[in-house]
Amino acid sequence: MVFAFRLDPSLHSDEMDRLGCLLFVLLFSSLEVADGQGSKCSKPSLKNGYFVPEKDTYQHSSDITYACEKDYERRGEGWWGTSKCVNGTWSPEPVCKDKSDCFAPDVPNAKFRKLGTEKYLIECEAGYEIDNTTTSTILTCKDGEWSTGSCIKSATSCGAPAFVSDAVIIHKYQDIFGDKQAVEYKCMDSYTLEGSIISVCEEGEWSPPPKCQFLKPTAAPRPVQPTPAADDRTDDAGRTKQPRTQPLEFCGTAPDLTNGLVSKLDESTLLIRCSIYYTREGPEHVFCLGNGKWSHQPNCLEPCMIAGTNPPKGVAPFTGIQYIEEGNRKLFYCHKRWPWGGFKYQHYYLDVGCYQGKLRFTECVKG
CATH class of the missing domain: 2.10.70.10 (Complement Module, domain 1)
Structure with missing residues (x-):
């Protein structure tokens, strides 16, 4: 199908640009993305802009096309942009800002703390540090541009922890680990762990990981004579038998x-x-x-849970959340105050167990 349009030559340049943009997005407004399985999105709130197609709700994976009014701009180049409904959220969020304002800062491997209007403090993620040669710890916006910000890999950070045969690492995936971050190893069934269950990143090197040794089978114990049960798995004399089952x-x-x-x-x-x-x-x-x-x-x-941002008294803060399975134990760094002031927890650990859904702690000891 071919469409032809004739623009009134009496229109001003700005009016023609906007009309041309609107005609372009209308050409594609009839294209619907196949209905996905995720959550639907509500109609986006786009101040100082307009979008198509305009509905009250949108299916997961649906796209909208949008443009901004005169003297406002969106992130990226060109007159129009697209945003996709992903599990109830528009990605990227459609925004039209004043040309003298800034979008939210975007610095890889960093998070931000807002200090005021268009002013943010950079906080690098674990394993990264501020590049002091080119970056200030505070970003400011001027004439629509942010001051330079950069987080580089720290000299004391570590890469991936050591691979241990027949073991898994209990930690969310990371490319880089910060100094004093630790991971836990867990052996597969039929293997026993030898050494420390945790490996710690210290000055750019991982402490020695454990080993998983195969458990040799032992003689099976003599069966214990069970008492009669009402579940059809014993006979009248109380002797065990194969359960009489049916479909x-x-x-x-x-x-x-x-x-x-x-x-x-x-x-x-x-x-x-x-x-x-x-x-x-x-x-x-x-x-x-x-x-x-x-x-x-x-x-x-249910397991026990310890949040790194609000750990129990005596446990040093850490990143993320740690789970301890019922009847199991984990080691955590101590949060220990020294006589000369400050906190230090290197090489000191608490043995924390989960019993009947409650945490139990040992004394802080040197590892």
Whole structure:
């Protein structure tokens, strides 16, 4: 399909530019993005600008095209911009600002603290520091431009922690780790950990990681004679026997497991898996028994949580959130006051455990 337009030559230049921009976006307003599975977006609030298509709500993955009024501008080049609905949020947010104002500052590997109108304090992320040769710690806006800001890799930062065979690292992914940041190692099933469970970044080097040794199988203990139960898994004399089972549909709706996942293992058996950091208490398998009832069902015990920005008394602040599974323990740096003032926690640790959903602490000791 071809469209032809004739512009009135009596229009002023500014009016023709705006009309041309509007005609362009109208050409594409009928193109709809396929309906996605994410959350919908509300109509954006665009001061000093206009957008198409204009609706009350937009499907996930939908696009809008927008332009700004005279004497206002958007981020980027050109007359028009696009923004996409991503899980209920417009990305990037459509904004039209005065040409003498600044957009929010954008400095890689940094976060900002607002000090006043168009003035921000730079705070570099862990593993980075202010480049003092080119950057001030305070950014200011003048004539629509920000003063120079840059965060560079610190000389005391570390790269990726050491790989340990048959182990996983309990920490969110990072390219760079700051001085004194630590990661925890956890061995796979059937392996035991030798050494410290944590490795610490110290002056650009990681402290030695642990090793995971395979556990040799031992002789199985003699079975204990169970007492009779009402779940159809013992005979009249109390002797164990294979559960008399039947297809799952005979027991009706599958058990509802809070903080876990129930899946079908075979025609009469369900497999139980708890969510990450939650600990299973009870059997891994649930059966549909001959009496039409489900066998004994497990629970998923909630972990303990420590927030790095507001840790318990005695625990040094850290980045992010740490979870401790029920019945397990983790080491944390101490927040220890020294006689000559200040706080120091290098090489001093607290052993923190999670028992019945509550934290338990040891004394601060040198590692």
